[in-house]
Amino acid sequence: MTDLNLSHVSKGFGGTLAVEDFCLEAEPGEFIVLVGPSGCGKTTTMRMIAGLEDVTAGTIALGDLDITEVPARDRDVAMVFQNYALYPHMSVLDNIAFSLKMRGVSRDAREHQARDVAELLGISHLLGRKPRELSGGQRQRVALGRAIVRQPKLFLMDEPLSNLDAKLRVAMRAEIVKLQRQLGITTVYVTHDQVEAMTMGHRIVVMKDGVVQQIGTPEQIYDRPANRFVAEFIGTPPMNFASGEWAAEHDELRLWGEPVPLESARAARLRADVASGPIELGFRPEHVHLCSSSSPSTTSAIEVPVHIELIENVGNSRIVETVTPSGGALNAICASDFRGAVGDRLQLRVDVQHLHVFNQQHARVS
Amino acid sequence: MAHFHDSIRRRDSEYKSVDSAGALQPAAAARSRRGTPVMRFLKRHWISYLFVLPAVVFLVGLLLIPIVNVIVDSFFNVNLLRPDANGFVGLDNFVRAVSEPLFWSNVWNGVVWTVGSVFGEFVVGLATALLLNQQVRGRALFRAIMITPWVVPIVVAAMTWSWILNGEYGILNAILRELGIISDNVSWLGNKWTAMLAVINTNVWRSFPFWTLSYLAVLQTIDRAELEAAELDGANALQRLWYIVLPKLKGITLILSILNVIWVFNNFDFIWLMTQGGPLNATETLAIQTYLLAFEQYRFGEASAVAVIMLLMLLVAIGLYFYIQRRRARRIDAYTANKG
Numbered sequence: 001m002t003d004l005n006l007s008h009v010s011k012g013f014g015g016t017l018a019v020e021d022f023c024l025e026a027e028p029g030e031f032i033v034l035v036g037p038s039g040c041g042k043t044t045t046m047r048m049i050a051g052l053e054d055v056t057a058g059t060i061a062l063g064d065l066d067i068t069e070v071p072a073r074d075r076d077v078a079m080v081f082q083n084y085a086l087y088p089h090m091s092v093l094d095n096i097a098f099s100l101k102m103r104g105v106s107r108d109a110r111e112h113q114a115r116d117v118a119e120l121l122g123i124s125h126l127l128g129r130k131p132r133e134l135s136g137g138q139r140q141r142v143a144l145g146r147a148i149v150r151q152p153k154l155f156l157m158d159e160p161l162s163n164l165d166a167k168l169r170v171a172m173r174a175e176i177v178k179l180q181r182q183l184g185i186t187t188v189y190v191t192h193d194q195v196e197a198m199t200m201g202h203r204i205v206v207m208k209d210g211v212v213q214q215i216g217t218p219e220q221i222y223d224r225p226a227n228r229f230v231a232e233f234i235g236t237p238p239m240n241f242a243s244g245e246w247a248a249e250h251d252e253l254r255l256w257g258e259p260v261p262l263e264s265a266r267a268a269r270l271r272a273d274v275a276s277g278p279i280e281l282g283f284r285p286e287h288v289h290l291c292s293s294s295s296p297s298t299t300s301a302i303e304v305p306v307h308i309e310l311i312e313n314v315g316n317s318r319i320v321e322t323v324t325p326s327g328g329a330l331n332a333i334c335a336s337d338f339r340g341a342v343g344d345r346l347q348l349r350v351d352v353q354h355l356h357v358f359n360q361q362h363a364r365v366s
Numbered sequence: 367m368a369h370f371h372d373s374i375r376r377r378d379s380e381y382k383s384v385d386s387a388g389a390l391q392p393a394a395a396a397r398s399r400r401g402t403p404v405m406r407f408l409k410r411h412w413i414s415y416l417f418v419l420p421a422v423v424f425l426v427g428l429l430l431i432p433i434v435n436v437i438v439d440s441f442f443n444v445n446l447l448r449p450d451a452n453g454f455v456g457l458d459n460f461v462r463a464v465s466e467p468l469f470w471s472n473v474w475n476g477v478v479w480t481v482g483s484v485f486g487e488f489v490v491g492l493a494t495a496l497l498l499n500q501q502v503r504g505r506a507l508f509r510a511i512m513i514t515p516w517v518v519p520i521v522v523a524a525m526t527w528s529w530i531l532n533g534e535y536g537i538l539n540a541i542l543r544e545l546g547i548i549s550d551n552v553s554w555l556g557n558k559w560t561a562m563l564a565v566i567n568t569n570v571w572r573s574f575p576f577w578t579l580s581y582l583a584v585l586q587t588i589d590r591a592e593l594e595a596a597e598l599d600g601a602n603a604l605q606r607l608w609y610i611v612l613p614k615l616k617g618i619t620l621i622l623s624i625l626n627v628i629w630v631f632n633n634f635d636f637i638w639l640m641t642q643g644g645p646l647n648a649t650e651t652l653a654i655q656t657y658l659l660a661f662e663q664y665r666f667g668e669a670s671a672v673a674v675i676m677l678l679m680l681l682v683a684i685g686l687y688f689y690i691q692r693r694r695a696r697r698i699d700a701y702t703a704n705k706g
Contacts, residue, residue, distance in 0.1 A: 052594050073600045085591035089613045098609070099599035146599070 003028040003186045004049070004154060009058035011044050011210075018044045020210045022058070026203075029184040031177070033201030035191055037233070041210035042190045046156050049188060051075050062153055073102075078147035079156040083163065084139045086131040086146070092118070093127040096145040103150065117149045120179075137168050144176070148183060155180070155187040161196065173199060194234045198222065206230045228362040231282050237319055237331040239282045239356070242304075248276045253357070255281055256304040256324070260352055266366050270357060273365045280358040287354035288332040290320060290346045306330065306348045308340050322348055439670035446664035459671035468647055468655065469672075473679075476651040478562060479569075480631045484623060486570035491577020491622075492615070496607070498578065499585045509582075516575035524639035527568040531555050558648045561641050565649055569636050577622055584618050585611070620691070624684055631680060652676050 004026040011019040019041040026032050034042040047053040049060060051072030059068045067075050078099070086095050093114055094101075100110035118124045121141045131139055140160065147155060160176070161169045177200050180187050191197055197204045198218045206213040206221060206229075214226035225231035231239045244255040251267045253260040260281075262270070290306075306322035309329070313336075320332045320340065330348060340346060357365045401409070408415075443455045463469060498509050515523065530538050533553025542548045554564045588611065596606045634653040637643060643650030643658070652672055660669035 050594075050598060052597070072594075072597045073602065075598075077598060079595065079598050081591045081595060083589070083591060085589060085595040087592060087596070087610060098596070098601075102596075102600035102605060146595075 003030070003063060004032075004188070005059075005061040006045075006049070007059050007061070009045070009048060009060060010056045011041070011048060011053065012056045018210050019048070022212055024205060024212075024215065026186055026188070028186055031180055031187045031189065031200060031202045032205060033189045033191060033197040033203070034205045034207060035194060035197035035233075036207035036213075038192060039209075040207040042192075042205075042207050043158055044210075045207075046079075046158055046188060046190050049154070050077055050079050050156050075154075076152050077154045077156060078150065078152035079158065080143045080147050080160045082159045084131075084143040084160075086139060086142055088131050090130075091127065092123065092129050092131070092134070092142050092145075095131065095142055096149050099146065099150045113149055114145070117145045120148075121145050136164050137172065140164060140172060144179070148179070148185075151183075152185065155185050155189075157187065157189045159191055160189075161191075162193075176200070194236070198234065204234075206233060208233075225356070225364055227364055228280060228282070228358050231356060231358075231364065235284060237285050237333075239284050240288070240330045241280055241282050242324075242328055242330070244279050244281045244357075246270060246274050246276055246279045248274070253279075255302055255350075255355075258302050260302055260355065261300065269366045274357070274359045277360065279360065280362070282356040282358060283350045283354050285319070285331040285333040287351055288330065289349040289351075290322070290332050290334060290338070290340065291349055292346060300352050301349045302352060303347045303349045304330075306346055308342050308344045308346065311338075311340065311342060322346070324348075436670045436673050439666055440674045442667055444666035444670070446666065455667070459667045460675070463659075463668050463671045463675065466655075468650060471647065472650050472652050472655050475562065475647075475649060476631055476653070479566060479633075479637070479649070479651055480627055482562070482566040483569045483573070483630045484626045486566060487574045487577050487626060488619070488623070490570055490574040492581055494574065494578045495581030495585055496611075498582055512578055513575045515572050518572065520572060520635050521639060523568060523572040524636055527564070527571070528555065528640055531564050555641055556645050558646050561645055561648045565637050565640050568640060569630065569633070572636075573626070573630075577626075580618050580622055581615060584615055588614060624687065627683065628680055632676065 004024070006022055006024045009019060009022040010017060022041075022045055024032065034045060036042050044053060048055050051067070051070065055068055059066055061067065062075065062077070087098065090098065093111065096117055097105075097110040097114040100113060105113075115124065115127070118127055121144060123138060123141045123145065126134060126138060126142070131142065134142065140163075143160065147157075157176070161172055164172060173196060189196075189200060197206075198221075201218060203215060203217055204221050205215045206226075208229050214221060214230045216224075216226075221230060221234055225234065225239075228241070232241075242255060244253060244260070246253050248271050251262065251271065253262055253270065289301075304324050306324050308320055309323050310321040312319040312321075315336070317336055318334045318338045320334050320338065322330050322332060324330060332348065334340075359365050440459050441454060441456065443451055443453055443458070445451060494512055498505065498512060502508070518526075530536055531554035533539070533551055533556050536551075536554070538554065539548070539551045543551070552560065554560045593606055593610055596610050601609060631651075632653055634657060637649050637651060637654055638657070641649045643654040652675070656669045656672045656676070659665045659672060
């Protein structure tokens with residue numbers, strides 16, 4: 001059973017397509033995160049689900065109901081806006097109870113419900129205040145309260161944490177996830193922050209230029225990115241890339257001039273999907289080891305000499321920026337006891353099993 | 367200029383001598399004890415007063431002196447036809463003005479004229495602002511057209527409407543006859559019952575763009591997300607207008623109302639140009655009466671008394687308005703505090 005179903009949804013503004021052929025089926029209670037750089041169409045997609053934007057092509061269904069043509073106010077969808085969009089002239093209580101008032105709920109009943117929600121969010125003591133008298137985090141809670149008070153079929157959240165400071169953002173992130181799991185309401189969450197995407201979503205939709213790049217669980221997105229864009233966008237620091245050479249006739253893959261040992265299954269996949277010639281290889285910074293040139297090399301790893309350009313201390317680890325003799329920049333995440341210094345010459349070693357191979361069209365092959 | 371630098375330097379050093387806890391250091395405290403407080407204040411701020419002096423001179427010359435002059439005159443017998451009888455007469459001018467047979471009907475006409483005009487301007491101004499705030503093609507052109515009445519000089523507006531409303535050859539009569547709404551011409555400005563409506567109409571036509579502009583300026587500051595939030599909360603267009611948009615226009619409406627009550631109540635030119643207070647004094651207001659007393663009968667003392675009465679009436683009306691507003695705000699605050 002699906003709860004939210006977007007089928008071949010497109011949106012054009014004038015001559016340009018902001019969203020192209022978007023398909024998504026969300027199960028009841030699922031937390032879907034739309035992520036991508038600004039201008040990728042994620043917010044437009046959300047606004048189409050909300051009914052704030054017309055759909056150029058395709059259909060949107062909520063439960064069994066096709067809501068493509070249903071006006072926003074009849075969709076039973078609640079949204080948390082980036083700037084909260086609280087009603088400044090109303091008290092917190094009236095803000096939360098507004099949707100109930102519009103639905104004709106009696107004053108007593110709606111105040112009762114609003115108080116319950118305020119208690120859930122820990123803002124009971126703020127009910128009499130106006131939004132301008134609240135801190136950013138408190139406003140955020142009121143915006144959440146306004147969304148959950150009427151138990152909508154669907155939650156939409158448009159970068160709700162982007163106006164909060166870093167510490168509060170992490171706290172609210174966890175709180176929103178807990179709240180969503182507790183209420184079990186299907187949620188679509190838009191963000192450009194890949195950490196939010198990875199930590200919050202049951203599934204992630206990665207978008208670029210209006211086109212879905214990949215839909216999958218955080219693990220799928222991280223471990224098996226569909227293409228180079230996804231691989232680069234998700235993960236900090238981003239995945240390293242290096243050019244290699246593939247010769248299909250010899251089943252030979254070379255990186256930094258050295259042959260990469262291939263399992264037969266992997267070789268078969270490459271033969272089937274990749275034409276001979278230059279290709280891209282990717283590997284994550286945490287799968288890189290920096291070692292002195294004297295240490296013995298292993299058969300399952302491949303090495304390149306590098307020198308250290310910069311070391312960033314992030315507390316529990318060190319992010320080491322290195323450069324190969326040919327000028328390629330490669331990042332490594334090292335343990336906090338890493339003893340190298342800027343300018344040191346070392347060997348950078350990559351485990352072959354963690355190599356991602358991308359074909360000439362930037363799609364991941366293996 | 368040397369003085370100027372001096373005074374700045376002196377101020378600087380005084381600031382410096384205040385320590386981190388904000389207490390005056392002994393040296394500064396001793397210096398600040400010199401001279402009376404007023405002298406010290408002037409010594410420190412004389413340059414600021416020099417800069418506002420030109421504005422003060424203009425205000426005193428153009429506003430304060432005439433007002434004081436009128437108030438003084440209202441207690442004297444100032445009659446240009448009988449210069450020999452000048453002198454202090456106490457409240458005589460006021461008593462005589464109030465007992466004029468037309469005084470109370472003029473007060474009533476002034477209230478109708480003011481309330482009718484301001485209400486009409488409010489309704490038309492709000493409606494046009496809401497319309498012009500819509501996303502429509504050619505919006506800039508519509509906006510430009512809507513402003514036109516405001517740039518028309520009052521005398522032109524009054525003349526044009528006098529022709530439109532003319533009882534014999536006015537185009538309004540022609541249109542209404544054509545549509546079959548009236549069978550005989552109506553003398554809009556010559557009829558006791560329609561004259562006031564006609565002048566109010568002209569005033570509203572000329573003045574509403576100021577309201578439109580003011581409302582439009584506020585409407586454009588409204589966050590679109592707020593309206594979208596209300597839409598998703600289930601509010602229809604009318605409810606969004608009522609609960610989200612109109613509350614934001616309260617402040618500007620208050621200001622516009624007060625300004626326009628003052629302007630309209632004191633207005634002289636519209637009525638004078640169109641009806642001169644007629645027919646049968648149906649459109650005569652206190653402003654017209656003041657003019658007639660002063661410049662047709664040369665009874666400046668009584669004219670001043672009527673003008674002072676107008677001033678008092680406006681002060682009372684506006685004071686009352688603020689009082690009610692404040693009391694209402696307090697009541698709402700108390701209500702929300704109780705609820706919270």
